[in-house]
Each structure stands twice: as C-alpha cells, then as structure tokens.
Amino acid sequence: MSKPIATRVILASFLFLLSSCSPSTPPPLPTETQSPSPTPPPSETALPTETPTAFPTLAPELERPQYVIDLQMSYSSKAAEVNQTITYPNRTGETLTNLVLAVEPNLWSGGFNLRTISVDGLPVLNYTLEPLSQRMEIVLPQPIPPGGTITLAMTYALILPQMQAYSNPNEIRPQIYGYSDRQVNFVDWYPFVVPYQSGEGWILHNPWFYGEHLVYDVADFDVTVSFTDGAAPQIAASGAEVASGLAASRKFELEAGRTFALSISTDYKVATQTVGNVKVFAYYFAFYDEEGEALLQTTAQALQVFSEKFGPYRHKTMTAVQGDFNDGMEYSAFYFISRDYFNLYDGTPVNYLVTIGAHETAHQWWFDAVANDQGIEPWLDEALATYSERVYYEAIYPDLVSSWQGYRYFEFQNAGAVDTQVYDGGGQRPYWDKVYLTGARFFQELRERVGDEIFFAFLKDYYAQYAGKRATAADFFRVLREHTSADLSDLMAKYFKNDY
Numbered sequence: 001m002s003k004p005i006a007t008r009v010i011l012a013s014f015l016f017l018l019s020s021c022s023p024s025t026p027p028p029l030p031t032e033t034q035s036p037s038p039t040p041p042p043s044e045t046a047l048p049t050e051t052p053t054a055f056p057t058l059a060p061e062l063e064r065p066q067y068v069i070d071l072q073m074s075y076s077s078k079a080a081e082v083n084q085t086i087t088y089p090n091r092t093g094e095t096l097t098n099l100v101l102a103v104e105p106n107l108w109s110g111g112f113n114l115r116t117i118s119v120d121g122l123p124v125l126n127y128t129l130e131p132l133s134q135r136m137e138i139v140l141p142q143p144i145p146p147g148g149t150i151t152l153a154m155t156y157a158l159i160l161p162q163m164q165a166y167s168n169p170n171e172i173r174p175q176i177y178g179y180s181d182r183q184v185n186f187v188d189w190y191p192f193v194v195p196y197q198s199g200e201g202w203i204l205h206n207p208w209f210y211g212e213h214l215v216y217d218v219a220d221f222d223v224t225v226s227f228t229d230g231a232a233p234q235i236a237a238s239g240a241e242v243a244s245g246l247a248a249s250r251k252f253e254l255e256a257g258r259t260f261a262l263s264i265s266t267d268y269k270v271a272t273q274t275v276g277n278v279k280v281f282a283y284y285f286a287f288y289d290e291e292g293e294a295l296l297q298t299t300a301q302a303l304q305v306f307s308e309k310f311g312p313y314r315h316k317t318m319t320a321v322q323g324d325f326n327d328g329m330e331y332s333a334f335y336f337i338s339r340d341y342f343n344l345y346d347g348t349p350v351n352y353l354v355t356i357g358a359h360e361t362a363h364q365w366w367f368d369a370v371a372n373d374q375g376i377e378p379w380l381d382e383a384l385a386t387y388s389e390r391v392y393y394e395a396i397y398p399d400l401v402s403s404w405q406g407y408r409y410f411e412f413q414n415a416g417a418v419d420t421q422v423y424d425g426g427g428q429r430p431y432w433d434k435v436y437l438t439g440a441r442f443f444q445e446l447r448e449r450v451g452d453e454i455f456f457a458f459l460k461d462y463y464a465q466y467a468g469k470r471a472t473a474a475d476f477f478r479v480l481r482e483h484t485s486a487d488l489s490d491l492m493a494k495y496f497k498n499d500y
C-alpha cells in the first residue's frame with residue numbers, strides 16, 4: 001500500500017528526507033578541502049631541557065587510534081566536563097609535525113571550553129582554535145616519525161546547544177547535537193584527529209547547508225558516562241556496554257568504528273532483539289510502542305539481509321533511536337530516525353519508518369565499515385544506502401519492490417551527475433535527486449547490465465577490500481572492473497561527470 005496523496009504532499013513539502021545532516025548554525029563557507037600540513041612555526045614555549053623520555057614511542061605500533069573518554073554530565077543543566085585521551089599512531093608513512101582535530105562543539109558560541117591539553121605529558125601551548133571554528137591545529141613539540149605513537153590528553157567543558165527547529169528543508173539542516181525537552185544528543189561531540197591523506201594533508205571540509213562534511217579514520221572507543229546531578233536517564237550508545245567498575249558510571253566500548261554517538265533521555269522506552277551475535281536496540285518515546293517495534297524489526301531484518309548480501313556486520317550492537325528532529329542520521333553502530341516517521345507510520349511496510357530504517361542500517365556497511373569522503377564523494381555511501389533499501393525490500397517484501405520505488409521516487413525531479421559534491425549540489429532537493437536517487441538508478445542499471453551474480457559478488461568484494469578503510473570513486477570502479485569486462489562507457493557517461 002502506498003500513502004494517500006494528501007499525506008504524500010505533506011511529506012513532499014516537509015519530510016521527504018533521505019538522511020543527511022550534522023550540526024547546523026555555523027555560517028557555511030566555501031569548501032576548504034584539504035589543507036596541506038604547514039611547516040611548524042617556531043615553538044612559542046621553551047621546551048624542557050631534559051630529554052623527554054620515550055617520545056615519540058616507536059613500539060608497539062597500534063593498528064588505529066584509541067579514544068578514551070570520560071563524560072561527566074549534568075543532565076539538568078545540559079553541560080558536561082570531559083577528560084579525553086587520544087593515543088594516535090602515525091600510520092601515514094610520513095613524519096607529522098602537526099595534528100588537525102575536528103572540534104564540532106566549538107561551532108556553537110561558548111559550546112566548547114578547552115581547559116588543558118598535553119602531548120605525552122607535556123603541556124601544549126602552540127595550538128590554534130579560533131572562535132566558531134571546527135579546526136584545531138596542534139603544533140607538535142616533536143615530530144612523530146612514521147610508526148611513532150603519541151598520547152594527546154585534554155580536558156574540556158561542553159555547553160550543549162538547544163536543538164533548533166527545522167525551518168526550511170531547502171536551506172538548513174536540522175541540528176542533531178544538543179538537547180530538546182526530551183532528548184540529549186552527543187554526536188560529533190569530542191575532538192577527533194581527522195584523516196591525513198599522504199601528499200594532500202589533513203582532510204577537514206567546512207560544514208554545508210545540507211549533507212555531511214566530516215571524514216573519519218577508523219578508531220577504537222572507550223566511553224564512560226556519569227551524571228553529576230544524580231540523574232539516571234537511559235543511554236543509547238554506539239558500542240556495547242561493559243562493566244564500568246564504578247556504581248555511578250556506565251561504560252561503552254566500540255571497536256573499529258568511525259564516530260561514537262550517545263543519545264540520553266529519561267523518557268526512553270527500549271526494545272531489544274538478538275540477531276546472530278548482535279544485540280539490536282530500538283529507543284523510542286512513550287506511546288510509540290507499535291512504531292518502536294517496527295523500527296526494531298526493520299533494523300534486525302536489515303542487519304540480516306545486508307550481512308548476507310554485502311558481508312558480515314562488524315559490531316556487537318546496533319542501536320536505532322527516535323530522533324527528536326526531522327531527519328535520519330547514521331553513526332557507528334547507531335542511527336537516528338525522525339519522530340515524524342513515527343507519527344506518519346501506518347503499519348504498512350512501504351513507509352518512511354521502514355524505508356529509512358533500512359537505509360540508515362545500510363550505512364553500517366556504506367559509511368561506517370567502508371568510509372568515504374562525505375563532502376566530496378557523498379554518493380559512495382548515500383547512493384549505496386539508498387539502493388540498499390531496494391535490496392532490503394527484495395529480501396523481506398519482494399512483492400513491494402515497485403511500491404518502494406514509486407514511494408521513493410514520487411517527488412524525483414531532476415537527474416544529475418551522481419558524483420556531485422555536497423558543495424555543488426545546487427540545493428538540498430537537487431542534491432538528493434542527484435546523489436541519492438540518480439545514484440540508486442545507476443546501481444539498478446549497473447546490476448541489469450552485469451547480472452545479479454556479478455553485481456553482488458562485486459559489492460561483497462568491495463566491502464571486503466575496504467571495510468575499515470576509506471574508499472574513493474576510483475577504488476570503487478577499480479574493484480568493479482575486476483569483476484566485469486562489460487562495456488560500461490554509456491552508463492558512465494550517463495551518470496558521472498568525472499572519469500574513473
């Protein structure tokens with residue numbers, strides 16, 4: 001069944017969302033893209049005369065950065081004190097003289113207050129973090145040679161912003177970070193070292209009106225949460241809960257993830273289910289039991305389908321959360337889905353609650369496992385996540401594939417190059433049409449061209465080769481051409497503006 005036209009018009013006007021976003025508020029700037037690693041200016045501080053001990057550490061080399069974060073939150077005042085260490089192995093193959101971190105809470109005035117920062121126990125005084133800038137650059141006291149490891153320790157305070165109303169879907173993203181009257185969301189809430197691309201430098205793009213701009217290395221996370229005001233809310237988290245060893249705190253671990261999200265509320269109800277070795281959670285507000293159960297089922301089904309079609313899911317838990325804002329958004333082992341899809345749910349499978357639930361679950365394969373540059377090549381995760389919706393319906397509701405297609409495309413207006421950046425999307429709606437929907441059409445046409453067997457063998461191989469890494473469009477097409485010698489030149493010309 002499909003929704004009546006009147007409802008569809010409302011959806012079209014306000015709610016036709018294909019998941020995007022991240023923090024809003026900051027004035028968008030032109031693309032900054034990669035900035036080269038600058039030569040460090042002379043250190044402003046006198047370095048200790050004694051030889052620092054074991055700095056930088058050369059062994060043992062970590063496989064990936066380790067984030068240990070202790071979040072002490074006042075639930076009532078929506079503020080937090082944070083102790084954080086990042087153990088960062090230099091696996092770039094180059095000597096690093098600086099580090100660049102993304103500090104998204106600093107995009108809000110007064111939102112981020114750095115208290116202390118040190119590298120291997122030595123205070124860092126030579127760093128920059130301009131007001132309302134997300135870019136923190138630290139000049140290292142000593143370069144990190146290839147294979148070296150440093151420990152960056154910092155303490156800071158967070159003042160969470162109030163989540164903003166979603167005013168115009170064509171102009172501004174909903175804000176996810178912050179609090180509403182019933183939910184507190186910690187997303188991109190801690191400073192993290194952005195990826196370093198050999199020959200290009202640190203990758204940190206500017207926020208844009210729509211779409212995502214952040215790029216992540218894979219990392220391990222150990223996050224402890226406690227409440228300074230005696231509150232005891234429910235905590236939905238990326239990663240699995242482990243014993244904290246302390247009565248007043250809760251601890252979560254995520255291995256080989258991209259970004260660690262938390263959503264906290266005293267109002268949550270929770271439903272759980274186990275799929276294989278994975279525990280699936282759905283957090284939702286009161287009076288949405290039917291919808292919460294549908295969200296849990298969809299997520300569990302999608303995990304099963306995508307594990308079979310693409311490759312094994314990599315985490316121990318998967319958490320879906322009813323977002324108190326108008327969008328869906330993916331994080332590692334975690335996603336939000338809009339309250340509005342809950343309100344519009346009519347019990348039928350072709351419905352945004354189910355469609356977007358499958359979409360966001362697919363991002364665990366195309367975003368969390370196989371990462372990409374979300375600002376420059378957003379189609380790599382978004383077109384695949386959109387196409388994965390179809391894969392979900394084919395497996396779970398095979399009679400409803402054409403209904404899904406009609407539902408998904410009813411507002412489709414303009415095709416365009418799939419390989420569009422967020423910065424040249426031409427507005428949110430045209431951006432979605434190009435990257436998500438035209439992208440999904442490309443995948444369908446590619447599948448019809450090469451056949452199901454080759455198509456899914458290719459996707460499995462692409463996943464196997466790039467899980468835990470970042471893929472580019474060039475990587476994508478290189479793997480594809482290992483699976484087929486079919487002439488794809490007409491498809492490439494039809495869907496892509498760049499040569500791959």
Ligand SMILES: [Zn+2]
Nearest residue numbers: 018019382385
């Ligand atoms: Zn998406």
